[in-house]
Amino acid sequence: MKRIVLLALLVAAPAQAGETAIDGTWKGSSTCQVKPSPCHDEMVVYRARQTGPDSHRIRMYKVVAGHEAFMGEVIGTYSSETTFRAISTDRRRRPATWTFAIAGDHMSGKLTLSDGTLFRVIAVDRAK
Structure with missing residues (x-):
């Protein structure tokens, strides 16, 4: 009996261990600055998931006429269970930084260009 319980715990553990606060679907707004x-x-709709021990991917979509249109994705680091940071490039191939802060079911973020210009402000909530 003890072996069955231990086996059940070992099988169940990875599903719980793989989840982080950022994983899931997020919906809200992305406002130009x-x-x-x-x-x-x-x-916007963002879909986040863990891709490695220290990395996460956010696939980004805009909503057009009620349909999701894929805009791109960023892969970055998720630390301290509250922040995500990724480096990408803007349309002119200049470095840009995506930064998100998670507070429960709300995530706020920003896109900052390499010259320090705040380009976008993001406010999304976890989809239920």
């Missing part, structure tokens, strides 16, 4: 620019305010 530089105007005029080619940037547009958008309703």
Whole structure:
């Protein structure tokens, strides 16, 4: 009997251990901070999941006419159960930094260009 219980615990553990606070689907807004620019305010859907011991991927979609349109993805580090940071490039191939802070079922973020310009502000909530 003890062996069956131990086996059940070992089988169940990875499913729980793989989950982090950032994993899941998030919905909300991405608001442009530089105007005029080619940037547009958008309703967004982000899907986050762990891709390695120290890395997570966020796949980013904008909502157009009720449908999700894939915009891209970032892979970055998730630390202290509250922050995610990823380096990517903007349309001109300049480095840009995505930073997100998680507080329960809310995630706030920003996209900052390499020159320090705040380009986007993101506010999303975990989809239920």
